[in-house]
Amino acid sequence: MIVSSDRRDRHGSPGWLAAVATVTLLVAVAACSPSVTPSPSAPTPTAAASASTPASGQPPSTPAPSASPSAAIADCGPSDVTMTGGPWGGAAGSRGADVTVSAGATACRLPATPVVAMADSTGRDLVHSALPTSGDGPVLDPGASRAFSFRVSNWCDATARLPLQAVGLFADGAIEIGGLVMTAAALPPCNGPGQPAVVETDGWQ
Numbered sequence: 001m002i003v004s005s006d007r008r009d010r011h012g013s014p015g016w017l018a019a020v021a022t023v024t025l026l027v028a029v030a031a032c033s034p035s036v037t038p039s040p041s042a043p044t045p046t047a048a049a050s051a052s053t054p055a056s057g058q059p060p061s062t063p064a065p066s067a068s069p070s071a072a073i074a075d076c077g078p079s080d081v082t083m084t085g086g087p088w089g090g091a092a093g094s095r096g097a098d099v100t101v102s103a104g105a106t107a108c109r110l111p112a113t114p115v116v117a118m119a120d121s122t123g124r125d126l127v128h129s130a131l132p133t134s135g136d137g138p139v140l141d142p143g144a145s146r147a148f149s150f151r152v153s154n155w156c157d158a159t160a161r162l163p164l165q166a167v168g169l170f171a172d173g174a175i176e177i178g179g180l181v182m183t184a185a186a187l188p189p190c191n192g193p194g195q196p197a198v199v200e201t202d203g204w205q
Helices: 004-010 014-021 047-051
Strands: 081-085 089-091 094-103 116-119 125-128 145-153 164-170 173-182 198-201
Touching (some): 094 164, 094 173, 116 198, 125 164, 125 198
Parallel strands (some): 081 173
Antiparallel strands (some): 081 094, 089 094, 094 145, 116 125, 145 198, 164 173
């Protein structure tokens, strides 16, 4: 599987932009191919080597090769976690919710900051929070979970096809956040006509 060190430069890069563009799929599977450490070549027998062979006739044991540095923790993707949230709450002209991200059977590394998009009923990304530009997030151990909060404000788009769906974004895809469908009654007020809606996320808790 592609490891964290190989994917670090994808924060805020075309990798994230591609994930934004494919929210309609709400599914992404990272192309994984385990790296292979070649076995050392067998040495050519020499007189000196023969002399060092134990009386038992068995060649001297050699230490096992060290683990490949590529066995690092991979970045989390849609197939590695589940996301649930809710209920919607409101304050100061915005609507927000708490979200829990839970890992499966394999540890993975979360993005530096959570990323949330609001998609319409066709799955089109209408607005999303800021994409990470650098750094790594915390490691999510198998079966563990992390939480964060986010807010949506200034919803002035009367043409959006409702209901909306909150979606979690990763560098290689998107996943629906269970329990966070937004109907017309839950939309935040339009406090700045002509200005875009805003989605903001807090850090990992």
